[in-house]
Amino acid sequence: MSTEAAAAHGPTAGEYIVHHLTHLNTTGHAQTSVIDFSVINLDTLTFSILMGVLGLFVMWRVAANVTSGVPGRMQAAVEIVLEMVANQAKGIVHHEESRKFVAPLALTVFVWIFLMNSMDFLPLDLLPTLWQTATGDHHAYLRVVPTADLNGTLGMSIGVLLVCLWYNVKIKGLGGWIHELFTAPFGSHPVLYPINFAMQMIEFLAKTVSHGMRLFGNMYAGELVFMLIALMGAAWGSAGLTGPLLWAGHIVAGSIWAIFHILIVALQAFIFMMLTLVYIGQAHESH
Amino acid sequence: MNLNATLFAQLVVFFILAWFTMKFVWPPIVKALDERAKKIADGLAAAERGKHDLELATKRSAEALREGKEKSAELLAQAEKRAAQIIDEAKAQAKVEAERIVAAGKADAEQEAVRAKEQLRESVAALAVAGAEKILRREIDAKAHAELLSAIKQDL
Numbered sequence: 001m002s003t004e005a006a007a008a009h010g011p012t013a014g015e016y017i018v019h020h021l022t023h024l025n026t027t028g029h030a031q032t033s034v035i036d037f038s039v040i041n042l043d044t045l046t047f048s049i050l051m052g053v054l055g056l057f058v059m060w061r062v063a064a065n066v067t068s069g070v071p072g073r074m075q076a077a078v079e080i081v082l083e084m085v086a087n088q089a090k091g092i093v094h095h096e097e098s099r100k101f102v103a104p105l106a107l108t109v110f111v112w113i114f115l116m117n118s119m120d121f122l123p124l125d126l127l128p129t130l131w132q133t134a135t136g137d138h139h140a141y142l143r144v145v146p147t148a149d150l151n152g153t154l155g156m157s158i159g160v161l162l163v164c165l166w167y168n169v170k171i172k173g174l175g176g177w178i179h180e181l182f183t184a185p186f187g188s189h190p191v192l193y194p195i196n197f198a199m200q201m202i203e204f205l206a207k208t209v210s211h212g213m214r215l216f217g218n219m220y221a222g223e224l225v226f227m228l229i230a231l232m233g234a235a236w237g238s239a240g241l242t243g244p245l246l247w248a249g250h251i252v253a254g255s256i257w258a259i260f261h262i263l264i265v266a267l268q269a270f271i272f273m274m275l276t277l278v279y280i281g282q283a284h285e286s287h
Numbered sequence: 288m289n290l291n292a293t294l295f296a297q298l299v300v301f302f303i304l305a306w307f308t309m310k311f312v313w314p315p316i317v318k319a320l321d322e323r324a325k326k327i328a329d330g331l332a333a334a335e336r337g338k339h340d341l342e343l344a345t346k347r348s349a350e351a352l353r354e355g356k357e358k359s360a361e362l363l364a365q366a367e368k369r370a371a372q373i374i375d376e377a378k379a380q381a382k383v384e385a386e387r388i389v390a391a392g393k394a395d396a397e398q399e400a401v402r403a404k405e406q407l408r409e410s411v412a413a414l415a416v417a418g419a420e421k422i423l424r425r426e427i428d429a430k431a432h433a434e435l436l437s438a439i440k441q442d443l
Contacts, residue, residue, distance in 0.1 A: 035291070044293050056307050059312045063315040069323070082317070086317070101309055105308070108305045151291060155293065155300075156297060159302060
């Protein structure tokens with residue numbers, strides 16, 4: 001690898017990756033403990049809000065100038081996405097009143113996650129380098145993909161969980177829902193109450209964690225592969241043919257991975273949206 | 288891969304964005320989509336109606352054409368019949384007129400013949416009287432013989 005050459009001017013491969021996986025947070029250095037609620041990742045929050053505002057602003061402009069006549073291209077594009085989400089929502093959540101909130105929620109989730117995932121398409125070092133230049137600190141941390149941060153994805157999946165809990169209570173009534181917690185899935189019998197309740201709790205936990213983890217895992221892994229490919233490019237100065245060959249390999253591998261990543265970006269956004277609808281749909285069904 | 292308060296911030300952002308979409312993005316677009324769907328449905332219905340109307344009109348015009356043809360044929364037949372009738376009437380009238388003329392001619396001729404006969408009788412009578420005068424060589428007393436003369440005249 002390029003470690004020896006890189007060591008002369010910059011970080012080793014390990015240092016490079018660790019640096020790129022460290023968030024810009026309120027402490028200014030890497031978070032030491034696994035869970036610390038006094039810390040906020042400024043980069044994740046900034047880029048997720050930025051992407052959310054960008055996506056919603058575009059859709060809001062379209063909505064403000066919407067026409068029922070011949071639509072423009074932008075309106076047609078937004079309509080296609082909206083229609084897709086509306087149809088999925090109609091097929092999964094069989095409750096007209098709920099869909100007034102659930103369908104827009106699903107649209108938001110899809111567009112927002114798609115844009116956040118798309119931050120991966122920017123050159124890996126572009127924004128971090130700009131940030132380091134702007135602050136004058138050449139070790140400043142910055143991660144640009146909010147969905148490659150577990151806080152970002154779990155934040156959204158917990159949001160979905162809260163919506164599910166809300167609809168459980170709203171549709172079945174508090175009593176009905178508590179009754180269901182103790183009697184489903186195995187049946188109504190005092191002996192089965194604790195087992196049922198434990199199963200329900202595990203189900204909620206598994207749903208929420210897997211929902212957030214799936215998106216996080218995909219985007220984190222994708223980002224990591226981009227970093228490894230970038231390291232190949234950084235081997236330009238290596239001795240002999242190795243350097244140029246690795247550099248050429250980084251162009252080829254980078255292109256292939258970026259193209260494949262388009263699929264992952266769209267697919268993960270779609271999956272997150274679909275699971276959001278499915279979980280909320282389940283909250284409407286009584287056992 | 289550390290958990291921190293970003294999670295809660297993201298949670299709040301999530302709901303704010305969803306609320307914004309629900310309030311300002313979704314309803315106008317869905318309304319426009321529904322309106323367009325209605326417009327298209329109305330347009331299709333109107334087209335269907337137009338097609339139906341056209342069919343009806345075509346049928347009606349064909350009917351009218353057929354009726355017109357029938358009527359004209361009928362009128363033609365009537366006219367022909369009427370013409371034949373007029374000719375027949377004229378013929379009959381001519382015949383009657385001819386008969387009348389012939390009858391009048393005949394009557395004239397008969398009258399003429401009667402008149403000629405009368406003249407002839409008178410001439411004969413006169414001739415007879417003259418002959419008788421000559422035979423008798425005597426003057427006939429016209430008065431005395433008037434009765435006789437008129438009887439002769441009658442006989443002739």
